[in-house]
Amino acid sequence: MEEEFYFYFLTCLWSLTPINLHEIVQHYGGAKAFYQASDYSTLPKRTANTIIRIKQDPAVYQYWENYVRWSREDCMENTEALQMSDQRSVQLHERFIPCTSPDYPKELLQLPDYPYGIYIEGRLPGEYAGDETKASPRVAIVGARNCTTYGRELAYRFAKELAMNGCMVISGLASGIDGAAHQGCLDGNGYTLGILGSGIHTIYPRENYRLYRDMADRGGILSEYPPELKPLSHLFPRRNRLISMLADYVLVVEARKKSGSLITVDYALEQGKAVGAVPGRPCDDLSEGCNYLIRQGAACIVDTEDILEEFFDSIRLQDMKHEAMKVNLSLGLAPKEKKVYSVLRLEPQFLDDIIAALDLPVWETISILSELEVKGVIKQDPHQFYYRLY
Amino acid sequence: MWFRALHWYYKVDSERERTYMYSCVMSGTIFGIQGVLIQVEADLSDGLPGFHMVGYLSGEVRESSERIRTAIRNSGYELPPKRVVINLSPADIRKNGAGFDLPIAVAMLISMGYIPETYTRDILFLGELGLNGAILPMNGVLAIVDEAVKHGCRMVVVSRENAKEAALIPDIHVIGVDSLCELVKLLNKNIREVLTEENVLEENTSCLVEGLSDYDMEQLAESEHVVILESDPEHFRKTADDPLPEVDFKDFKGQPLVRRAMEIAASGMHNLLMTGPPGAGKTMAAKCLTGILPELTLEESMEITKIYSIRGLFDSTDGLLKNRPFRAPHHTITPTSLIGGGVFPVPGEITLAHHGVLFLDELPEFNKNVIEVLRQPLEDGRVVVNRLQASYEFPADVMLVAAMNPCPCGCYPDRKRCNCSFQQIRNYQGRISRAILDRMDLMLRIQPVGYADILGEQKEEDSLSIRKRIVALHKLQKQRYQAYGYLFNSQLDMDGIRKYCCLDRESKDYMQSIFETHDLSARGYHRLLKLARTIADMDHSDHIEIRHLSEAAAYRIYDQHKDPYAVPPQDHSYGTRRRNR
Numbered sequence: 001m002e003e004e005f006y007f008y009f010l011t012c013l014w015s016l017t018p019i020n021l022h023e024i025v026q027h028y029g030g031a032k033a034f035y036q037a038s039d040y041s042t043l044p045k046r047t048a049n050t051i052i053r054i055k056q057d058p059a060v061y062q063y064w065e066n067y068v069r070w071s072r073e074d075c076m077e078n079t080e081a082l083q084m085s086d087q088r089s090v091q092l093h094e095r096f097i098p099c100t101s102p103d104y105p106k107e108l109l110q111l112p113d114y115p116y117g118i119y120i121e122g123r124l125p126g127e128y129a130g131d132e133t134k135a136s137p138r139v140a141i142v143g144a145r146n147c148t149t150y151g152r153e154l155a156y157r158f159a160k161e162l163a164m165n166g167c168m169v170i171s172g173l174a175s176g177i178d179g180a181a182h183q184g185c186l187d188g189n190g191y192t193l194g195i196l197g198s199g200i201h202t203i204y205p206r207e208n209y210r211l212y213r214d215m216a217d218r219g220g221i222l223s224e225y226p227p228e229l230k231p232l233s234h235l236f237p238r239r240n241r242l243i244s245m246l247a248d249y250v251l252v253v254e255a256r257k258k259s260g261s262l263i264t265v266d267y268a269l270e271q272g273k274a275v276g277a278v279p280g281r282p283c284d285d286l287s288e289g290c291n292y293l294i295r296q297g298a299a300c301i302v303d304t305e306d307i308l309e310e311f312f313d314s315i316r317l318q319d320m321k322h323e324a325m326k327v328n329l330s331l332g333l334a335p336k337e338k339k340v341y342s343v344l345r346l347e348p349q350f351l352d353d354i355i356a357a358l359d360l361p362v363w364e365t366i367s368i369l370s371e372l373e374v375k376g377v378i379k380q381d382p383h384q385f386y387y388r389l390y
Numbered sequence: 391m392w393f394r395a396l397h398w399y400y401k402v403d404s405e406r407e408r409t410y411m412y413s414c415v416m417s418g419t420i421f422g423i424q425g426v427l428i429q430v431e432a433d434l435s436d437g438l439p440g441f442h443m444v445g446y447l448s449g450e451v452r453e454s455s456e457r458i459r460t461a462i463r464n465s466g467y468e469l470p471p472k473r474v475v476i477n478l479s480p481a482d483i484r485k486n487g488a489g490f491d492l493p494i495a496v497a498m499l500i501s502m503g504y505i506p507e508t509y510t511r512d513i514l515f516l517g518e519l520g521l522n523g524a525i526l527p528m529n530g531v532l533a534i535v536d537e538a539v540k541h542g543c544r545m546v547v548v549s550r551e552n553a554k555e556a557a558l559i560p561d562i563h564v565i566g567v568d569s570l571c572e573l574v575k576l577l578n579k580n581i582r583e584v585l586t587e588e589n590v591l592e593e594n595t596s597c598l599v600e601g602l603s604d605y606d607m608e609q610l611a612e613s614e615h616v617v618i619l620e621s622d623p624e625h626f627r628k629t630a631d632d633p634l635p636e637v638d639f640k641d642f643k644g645q646p647l648v649r650r651a652m653e654i655a656a657s658g659m660h661n662l663l664m665t666g667p668p669g670a671g672k673t674m675a676a677k678c679l680t681g682i683l684p685e686l687t688l689e690e691s692m693e694i695t696k697i698y699s700i701r702g703l704f705d706s707t708d709g710l711l712k713n714r715p716f717r718a719p720h721h722t723i724t725p726t727s728l729i730g731g732g733v734f735p736v737p738g739e740i741t742l743a744h745h746g747v748l749f750l751d752e753l754p755e756f757n758k759n760v761i762e763v764l765r766q767p768l769e770d771g772r773v774v775v776n777r778l779q780a781s782y783e784f785p786a787d788v789m790l791v792a793a794m795n796p797c798p799c800g801c802y803p804d805r806k807r808c809n810c811s812f813q814q815i816r817n818y819q820g821r822i823s824r825a826i827l828d829r830m831d832l833m834l835r836i837q838p839v840g841y842a843d844i845l846g847e848q849k850e851e852d853s854l855s856i857r858k859r860i861v862a863l864h865k866l867q868k869q870r871y872q873a874y875g876y877l878f879n880s881q882l883d884m885d886g887i888r889k890y891c892c893l894d895r896e897s898k899d900y901m902q903s904i905f906e907t908h909d910l911s912a913r914g915y916h917r918l919l920k921l922a923r924t925i926a927d928m929d930h931s932d933h934i935e936i937r938h939l940s941e942a943a944a945y946r947i948y949d950q951h952k953d954p955y956a957v958p959p960q961d962h963s964y965g966t967r968r969r970n971r
Contacts, residue, residue, distance in 0.1 A: 355647065
């Protein structure tokens with residue numbers, strides 16, 4: 001308990017860059033020594049001032065007190081369950097794991113600036129469903145927040161197919177590509193880990209509220225910051241090093257040339273991970289980053305198989321696409337429906353353009369589109385922009 | 391005759407002095423959008439000279455005392471130093487408006503003996519007075535005259551400007567007079583006798599002159615101060631040629647979805663919401679709508695013209711209103727001016743759009759509560775304004791057409807131009823509540839047309855031929871719903887839906903799958919059925935089939951506020967502690 005506190009204290013020093021913090025701690029000879037030190041004068045003045053200010057902040061103690069109390073409650077709640085079943089199957093909701101704990105992910109320790117402690121809600125990848133999947137490959141799917149519908153569908157599909165084939169999906173729980181990837185993985189009944197740039201009690205962005213709840217139950221949410229920390233823009237790039245470190249493979253779906261996704265890729269390359277990117281149309285703002293990566297030598301990913309090949313010798317694909325094709329055939333679209341379907345593309349297309357591309361009466365086109373939507377082969381986003389799913 | 395004899399008797403008796411007595415004439419005021427008849431009584435008696443008005447008067451009526459006295463003096467009549475009491479009854483109705491000047495002046499003149507009392511019996515007087523004795527026009531003449539005719543009145547005196555308007559009501563003689571002294575001259579002949587001899591009239595003063603033997607013929611022949619009109623039931627139809635629409639649908643190129651949706655909306659009078667970037671043609675589409683709506687029927691027209699007359703928006707030169715109203719209030723409008731109200735409630739924009747189109751451009755820019763007050767009127771087709779003394783009911787059977795941008799900058803989903811965050815877009819669209827969206831039958835997106843379409847060699851159908859189809863459909867619906875008291879598919883009630891929107895087994899199954907995939911509300915379900923009914927009508931189909939339902943679903947269903955955007959419970963907001971398991 002004692003020792004845990006010092007590491008907890010260190011995580012509260014989030015305003016220091018991790019590498020700085022490591023230097024300081026080493027300078028004082030460990031977390032405990034640092035906390036108990038009375039004289040911070042041997043540091044550069046600016047840093048020292050920051051530390052003193054933070055240590056005197058009563059909120060530090062408040063966090064700690066709360067945290068202890070909550071953990072105790074949890075433990076009490078969990079005692080009965082512990083007696084009844086295996087420890088692994090118990091859902092441990094929220095924990096603080098210091099870097100000295102055996103639960104702490106080993107991969108992270110390889111980082112020069114590994115976090116001194118992590119907060120986790122749900123489960124860590126290593127704790128997921130027993131030994132069998134312990135070695136299951138982890139794929140990070142990253143991309144733009146402000147993505148296209150096409151990109152979102154793509155991320156969703158990749159994640160779902162990866163999950164169905166026994167991979168874990170790691171991402172940043174942001175809006176756009178990240179959210180779609182998490183959702184896809186959950187829908188494929190896989191384990192997904194979200195790494196936040198804010199505290200784990202802060203749901204940001206708000207649109208992921210439901211996703212956040214599902215992930216806490218069926219996956220995991222991880223953060224190196226104190227639970228109540230609000231989203232601060234400068235803290236977000238830092239968590240990208242954790243995303244790439246925890247993953248075996250980084251897939252970029254849609255990214256601008258200057259973006260957080262490319263920061264993640266930089267970390268991944270430093271850490272020696274494989275990187276893949278989904279090619280996009282040249283000239284498209286959102287594919288510029290991906291195409292750039294491919295030109296630099298990243299794997300060109302057009303299919304889930306391309307990623308699975310990296311991990312499995314014989315691919316036993318439970319591919320959604322093939323299933324979908326089967327469904328498609330068994331549904332037996334009427335000739336006119338096929339005609340309308342063939343006009344649709346993967347990116348949303350406005351209804352007027354679809355009408356113009358066909359020589360059917362207006363009312364017929366509209367009603368066929370609507371019927372196809374009910375059948376689940378096409379979707380609209382936003383309203384009256386249709387795209388096909390397969 | 392008895393009064394006349396008495397009058398002369400007294401005059402002879404006391405040489406210089408006239409007789410003063412009690413008199414009473416008829417006038418009227420507006421109560422909500424209803425005309426109400428008011429009795430104006432005047433009494434001149436001995437006592438301290440003074441001028442007293444009673445009868446629950448509003449400010450403008452109280453002020454009229456000065457106007458009336460000056461006008462009478464300036465018209466050349468001597469005001470005696472007597473005690474004058476004016477009463478407007480019934481006393482429990484608030485009298486407002488400037489229309490009481492003339493009847494009060496006439497009542498006083500009768501009391502003073504300048505006009506024989508018998509000649510003014512059962513004549514309705516309406517008008518404001520100028521200080522020089524001119525009779526000025528007022529608002530709401532049509533409604534008051536209509537009410538008077540219902541009570542058996544057969545003659546009305548108004549200002550010349552109001553004469554045409556009053557003559558729109560059948561079975562009434564209208565006398566339009568320019569000034570008070572002209573009126574007194576006229577009233578000193580027994581006009582009623584003259585008029586019943588059927589030798590009158592139609593804007594032709596010479597006919598009148600022949601009837602009036604003891605009137606100064608020459609003066610009246612040249613006078614342009616008096617107009618006598620016989621009401622003309624044909625007036626409405628006389629000028630009712632097909633007016634050309636202001637904006638024609640044939641100029642609306644390359645947007646088949648808009649054309650189709652507009653036609654459906656007009657056929658069943660369904661509410662419509664257009665979403666699209668600036669310049670895509672939302673406002674133009676709305677203007678086109680007036681060109682394809684059928685003309686008003688006589689009854690509808692009378693109802694609306696009265697409302698316009700009350701608000702002072704009616705120009706009588708072209709007769710009753712023929713085109714369906716199209717009201718487009720600016721987004722700074724207040725709730726009161728939209729649905730009506732005020733200390734003495736007057737109808738608002740939604741009532742002015744009765745039987746027509748209420749167009750709200752830039753819907754999210756409207757004040758939130760302005761949009762929300764539309765909820766009840768859109769369901770009921772009327773507005774009820776409650777005041778302590780009375781509640782006023784204004785008709786508000788409108789087709790609501792709204793237009794909005796999809797995001798603050800307007801360009802979403804074109805991400806090349808739109809940089810709005812999801813939060814911004816959601817906030818912007820969230821300004822329109824679910825309740826209002828639920829009342830929109832057709833939701834449609836408009837995207838800008840390409841260059842080829844603007845140049846457009848391609849010929850599009852024009853408004854008049856679209857209108858022909860819609861007229862036929864309106865007729866069909868009117869016939870079908872004869873027994874029910876409503877006109878259009880959009881007004882169907884539960885019984886109507888049960889009877890006219892029945893589905894067969896196949897379409898029931900289909901409806902179920904729509905219901906489940908899109909998570910419809912009960913209201914959404916019924917509105918979808920009504921819309922499908924209209925589409926089926928356009929297809930000349932007696933039954934609603936799958937193709938009608940599916941087309942309706944494409945317009946009706948709008949998953950804007952789908953689950954992920956639902957507001958989370960309060961204890962899970964930013965920065966607060968989330969801990970209750």
